[in-house]
Amino acid sequence: MKLFKLASIAVLMVSVSLPAMAVAADKPVVGLVMKSLANDFFKNMLEGAEAHAKKRGDYELKAIGMQNETDFESQLNGVENFITQGVDAIVIAPADSRAMVAPLKKAMDAGITVVNFDVSLDEQAKKDAGIDLAFVGPDNRGGAKMVGEALAKALGEGGKVVILEGNPGADNAAQRKLGFEDAIAAGKLDLLDSRTAHWETEEANSVFSTMLTAHPDIQGVMAANDSMAIGVIKALDAAGRSDIKVVGFDNVSAVAPFLKDGKLLATVDQFGSQMAADAIDKALEVVAGGPKLEGWIKTDIELVTKDNVK
Numbered sequence: 465m466k467l468f469k470l471a472s473i474a475v476l477m478v479s480v481s482l483p484a485m486a487v488a489a490d491k492p493v494v495g496l497v498m499k500s501l502a503n504d505f506f507k508n509m510l511e512g513a514e515a516h517a518k519k520r521g522d523y524e525l526k527a528i529g530m531q532n533e534t535d536f537e538s539q540l541n542g543v544e545n546f547i548t549q550g551v552d553a554i555v556i557a558p559a560d561s562r563a564m565v566a567p568l569k570k571a572m573d574a575g576i577t578v579v580n581f582d583v584s585l586d587e588q589a590k591k592d593a594g595i596d597l598a599f600v601g602p603d604n605r606g607g608a609k610m611v612g613e614a615l616a617k618a619l620g621e622g623g624k625v626v627i628l629e630g631n632p633g634a635d636n637a638a639q640r641k642l643g644f645e646d647a648i649a650a651g652k653l654d655l656l657d658s659r660t661a662h663w664e665t666e667e668a669n670s671v672f673s674t675m676l677t678a679h680p681d682i683q684g685v686m687a688a689n690d691s692m693a694i695g696v697i698k699a700l701d702a703a704g705r706s707d708i709k710v711v712g713f714d715n716v717s718a719v720a721p722f723l724k725d726g727k728l729l730a731t732v733d734q735f736g737s738q739m740a741a742d743a744i745d746k747a748l749e750v751v752a753g754g755p756k757l758e759g760w761i762k763t764d765i766e767l768v769t770k771d772n773v774k
Contacts, residue, residue, distance in 0.1 A: 491524050492748060497555070623684055625654065637660075690714040714731060
């Protein structure tokens, strides 16, 4: 019981609601469940969702995030809290693609509309749970291949590279690793090492520093998100290495200077500030009696380099 209470408190610590917004009793309530609000990608996503709620003005937004990328318990308890509150819809970017299936099934059984976005739930886990849930989000594998190909072009055949992976339990982490491997195969690169840094900057700094010591001949780094790419860049600066090319994924605002000065070769924009808003729109359509969402509803991605960074 004490553990449950502590987890519940953790959720409340990162919960966000729109300030001073008068909400009519008949307006639908949408529970938005994000990943780590310490990550700029999800900070931008929250800002986009808040702006969307204010602009539409016809629903109440309740948003929560995790304290860090491995704080899975906050998501689990957040979904449970939304079920207890009886929200009309839950829109979720799951931190763990398998562990979140059971609580979301419970929400669906309670009559709550659920929209899975950003990170796809595991197909086998959904099948085992007997639920059919659409995915609203980007082609993570395609995006990783795209940015990986930019690195391959810069290095040429035989280029020695490493991969920094995201959370092992997250589908987007698995898909991005596959996309990087696609680019490595197509570009005939030499993969020296591949390890997780759980999406985190400081962990990436440490993990990559170890990689660099073991493989001083590294020429390129494929980081599965920009937070980890920043950790790599910090490690390179500390080591006095400016000869290693780095690519990332997310196009958070913090990497714009690195793109401009060449410390980051490329990243992928998946338009996070708009993604949650789009998923909320689709959830509200279903709540209003619209058709059930089906399949994969793809959202946009774009390669970003120094030539088109804003």
